[in-house]
């Protein structure tokens with residue numbers, strides 16, 4: 007299949023249409039070997055030496071993502087965090103990097119502790135305000151800007167195309183955490199980003215049964231070569247079975263994302279203006295700050311993630327939010343997102359001190375169940391929490 011002339015749905019469903027040349031199998035065999043045979047004349051013509059660096063179990067999943075993102079090359083990692091931290095560790099101590107104030111909590115935490123101690127100069131800015139980024143950029147000193155859009159857990163939008171222009175004018179690279187948007191809704195590389203990152207744990211795999219991360223690059227440049235070397239040397243490599251499962255999960259990515267988008271939009275509209283809900287945060291709502299950017303940048307839906315700020319009631323917003331989560335029956339109280347089952351989480355409890363998440367906020371990951379069941383469950387939980 008020629009990925010340049012094939013639609014994303016077809017690329018995903020057929021995993022690029024690859025067949026195993028030796029057996030004619032339509033799904034790939036599971037390669038688990040840790041090492042590869044050296045030729046008698048001391049060469050390695052297979053191109054593979056040792057599975058920390060080279061693993062045929064990665065080839066098809068990496069090729070599918072490269073095609074879906076419209077990039078040059080993809081690397082699978084042992085987790086989203088392993089992928090994201092490799093982007094920063096491929097820089098040098100002393101380099102200046104910029105990241106959003108509102109972003110995936112564990113990565114923000116790593117940036118402000120380990121990355122800083124390691125020598126990166128990390129500056130957190132409000133990425134929804136173009137002037138804030140412009141003021142923080144130091145031409146010649148800033149090496150990388152990290153963006154997450156829509157960003158956890160307020161779903162703040164960042165205009166990737168405008169950001170890429172500003173970042174490139176300052177001589178820096180732009181990396182985008184596109185976990186929530188997925189390649190079905192947004193293609194950051196086509197908008198000018200240099201690297202796109204996914205927690206493949208989430209939508210790409212989609213079944214809450216593995217931890218994985220990916221990076222896709224627009225160009226095989228020096229920074230990318232260092233990222234590749236880091237994966238092999240630090241060993242943040244994915245297991246073979248996880249790569250095989252990920253490829254299987256991605257075959258239904260388009261169907262799952264579409265279902266989640268449709269239901270999230272319905273749920274957001276249903277609870278907007280609800281007596282027991284103070285605010286609904288969802289990029290698909292017209293009144294939402296960033297909706298215009300989302301409408302330009304996200305194609306075919308606004309994602310499956312939204313947050314509800316629960317009305318205070320007698321006991322206060324935080325207690326009410328925790329009580330709503332405690333009273334759901336279908337929505338599972340768990341962290342993570344992007345699986346077939348819907349999840350609900352009181353983010354402030356997970357993030358702890360210093361979190362930008364309001365105390366009354368519940369983060370919802372909409373799965374692929376019937377939307378009416380999901381709405382009914384939230385209705386009864388809101389009712390019982392405020393009783």
Ligand SMILES: *Cc1c(COP(=O)(O)O)cnc(C)c1O
Nearest residue numbers: 085086087110185205207217218
């Ligand atoms: C989950 C997540 C990560 C981290 O991925 P892991 O696979 O858990 O390491 C990074 N960014 C976002 C937006 C995520 O949701």
